[in-house]
Amino acid sequence: MSLRIALLGLLSSSGPASGYDLTKKFEVSINHVWQAGHSQIYPELAKLAADGLVTVEAEGARGRKTYAVTPEGRAEVHRWMMEHVPAEPARSENALQAFLLPLLDAPEAVAVLERMSAVSRARLGHLYELKVANPPASGRLGVHALELGIMQTESFLTWATTTIDALRHDA
Amino acid sequence: MSLRIALLGLLSSSGPASGYDLTKKFEVSINHVWQAGHSQIYPELAKLAADGLVTVEAEGARGRKTYAVTPEGRAEVHRWMMEHVPAEPARSENALQAFLLPLLDAPEAVAVLERMSAVSRARLGHLYELKVANPPASGRLGVHALELGIMQTESFLTWATTTIDALRHDA
């Protein structure tokens, strides 16, 4: 369900695009929010076309198909945004490792937390790059999600640091 | 993969339990970190037994089977904790709505953000209850994950509030 919304959303904001284009756009923008590879995107576009939410606007060289959102497609995104209450993720490997941390002894737990911190700092760096590349012009899809991602990653880092300190004091 | 680890982790910490017990434990403790229903848990326990990571310690009334972790099972959790680098979630309906927020006009966006806030406040309340019920005794599985969940939810709320304010000023 959400993949269709993501595709319709991108098409709504950026205008017509091919499956190939959308795959690339996923990689560079929406990726930190919703991942999908071409093997998921192509069949989903076909279904969206069958359901009348997008149309094949043009067929170009190399079998390239350019898709455009229909009014029904726009309505579908709008409805989802206004009515759908997001299911909270509640399935995070990071959180699972956090949960099971007490199974380790203190030095091991610290090592795990430090690895997590390193990964998070890298992620944070990546998000800052995105922010610099896509300056926060309002109206641009993704600005708010980027801020959210940065805040969440920072708060994860704070948690990791705090927990490392606590474990060091215990030991 | 992660479901096995979650099951092995619970069995490691709490001692032998049945599929039914584990299903209940998921609901009240690990649930905010990794969800699973009985229809996933029963087959997974069978596989774990087939792989020698747990054993059927006893068979009681009503076909009840009590599972216990084997040393191999403990080793498996330990290895996963030390070696497995968690894949970041990168698939969150909340974040997707955040991403697509610019498709809405300001009052609509504020309404969406307020709904998100309400859900988050409820979640936060639930997590606080868990914290009170399970006082932070070190060594107890889940203490750290609970702190993490609370911090993440709080930072989500901060983001929502900040974004609402920004949208109100724009409008």
Next chain:
DNA sequence: TATCCCATGTAACACGTTACATGATTAC
């Protein structure tokens, strides 16, 4: 004896990942 909780399972379907497979066009 009826209802609730214990207790376990299977089946159908949706979603996601990885790998396989193919071919056209462009740039060197």
Next chain:
DNA sequence: GTAATCATGTAACGTGTTACATGGGATA
């Protein structure tokens, strides 16, 4: 001509969700 990139798809497999199905034991 050959390598990189454009461009699209399918298949196999693993994981997750919902619904279906069954029955024993305790309690009112």
